[in-house]
Amino acid sequence: MNAIELSGVDKTFGKVEALRGLTLDVRAGELTALLGPNGAGKTTAISLMLGLAKPTRGTVRVLGEDPKHDTVRAGIGSMPQESAIPQALTVREAVTLFSRLYPAPLEVNKALELAQLADVAGRRAGALSGGQARRLAFALAVVGNPQVLFLDEPTTGMDASSRQAFWAAVDGLKAAGRTILLTTHYLEEAERTADRVVVMNAGSVLADGTPESLRGSVLTSRVRFTSDLVLAELEALPGVEGATVDSRGHADLRTRQPEEVLRALYARNIPFNELEVSRASLEDAFLTLTAEPRKAG
Numbered sequence: 001m002n003a004i005e006l007s008g009v010d011k012t013f014g015k016v017e018a019l020r021g022l023t024l025d026v027r028a029g030e031l032t033a034l035l036g037p038n039g040a041g042k043t044t045a046i047s048l049m050l051g052l053a054k055p056t057r058g059t060v061r062v063l064g065e066d067p068k069h070d071t072v073r074a075g076i077g078s079m080p081q082e083s084a085i086p087q088a089l090t091v092r093e094a095v096t097l098f099s100r101l102y103p104a105p106l107e108v109n110k111a112l113e114l115a116q117l118a119d120v121a122g123r124r125a126g127a128l129s130g131g132q133a134r135r136l137a138f139a140l141a142v143v144g145n146p147q148v149l150f151l152d153e154p155t156t157g158m159d160a161s162s163r164q165a166f167w168a169a170v171d172g173l174k175a176a177g178r179t180i181l182l183t184t185h186y187l188e189e190a191e192r193t194a195d196r197v198v199v200m201n202a203g204s205v206l207a208d209g210t211p212e213s214l215r216g217s218v219l220t221s222r223v224r225f226t227s228d229l230v231l232a233e234l235e236a237l238p239g240v241e242g243a244t245v246d247s248r249g250h251a252d253l254r255t256r257q258p259e260e261v262l263r264a265l266y267a268r269n270i271p272f273n274e275l276e277v278s279r280a281s282l283e284d285a286f287l288t289l290t291a292e293p294r295k296a297g
């Protein structure tokens, strides 16, 4: 069953085409990560799913209904990039206020605990640190005990330990069968937590699959070594699709044919050391995908 369905969605702002024919199904109970460079249309897509804006063309369904429908609103929780939390309320007051908007909310203490806010429950929202404010936004998203949870760049501003506890809480929600749609620029987080990754570029879907299949579909490897080769020489090696080199000669190459690259180094008697060949990470796959020119049409 799909919790979210977008079909042939366009969204234009004046002359800007933020979404172009976006078609996307999010299956219930899955954690889907939406990735894409700045301006790809991720936040616009989420605002349509939340019923905050209407598509210019196409249809958006959440839990089988128009997202503006009251029953849908009761079933979704959202952690926006920037939340307008009343600054004069305490953390507990803000969470309590939000819990009253939902028919079957979590206990306020439970939401505070999930978001690691029990220690600062009495503090005013306006006095929170950046990371604490993100955690309050998370508490407000989960307190309604929603079926579908939208997390827009949730961990931005959180320190390493907050981030770890945050992902543990998200894992718990996933285990409880919640549908989670996440946008992030931290690709290693998507790789670790997502069942499925959807890469967007220029308003539509560029690639869609498990983290493993996505990595596999671009089949990139990284080849790193130290040598005297300059950037132009590295880029001219057979099979190299991207290269960087620093002032100490540390080269970092992206390629689908690591063997070809090594063969060329040996054949040309190019001295190198500190060789390292690794499988593509999701980040490499993502860079390869979004660097390819968009097909016309």
Ligand SMILES: Nc1ncnc2c1ncn2[C@@H]1O[C@H](COP(=O)(O)OP(=O)(O)OP(=O)(O)O)[C@@H](O)[C@H]1O
Pocket: 013, 016, 017, 018, 036, 037, 038, 039, 040, 041, 042, 043, 044, 045
């Ligand atoms: N209200 C608006 N008015 C005009 N243009 C907009 C509006 N909202 C979004 N856009 C434009 O639509 C495009 C998609 O923006 P969107 O915020 O959805 O991208 P994003 O993938 O979320 O980017 P980021 O990673 O930077 O958050 C951009 O070109 C943006 O400038």
